[in-house]
């Protein structure tokens with residue numbers, strides 16, 4: 001049995017889920033959602049602010065040590 005540790009992705013708010021082209025992570029709901037979710041559920045929310053907040057949280061976790069990784073250029077719906 002290959003003991004290679006499987007790398008787990010950390011998803012920031014509005015990150016694209018790996019292996020998909022239209023599923024995103026919603027940090028408000030802690031759910032994987034389709035694009036329309038953001039318009040239907042969070043029309044007046046500040047998604048950039050939430051994204052930065054989740055990214056800051058991630059950096060603190062990373063500094064403490066975590067098995068999760070987030071690629072530098074992770075696809076994100078706020079950056080299209």
Ligand SMILES: [Zn+2]
Pocket residue numbers: 026027028029030033037041042
């Ligand atoms: Zn949501």
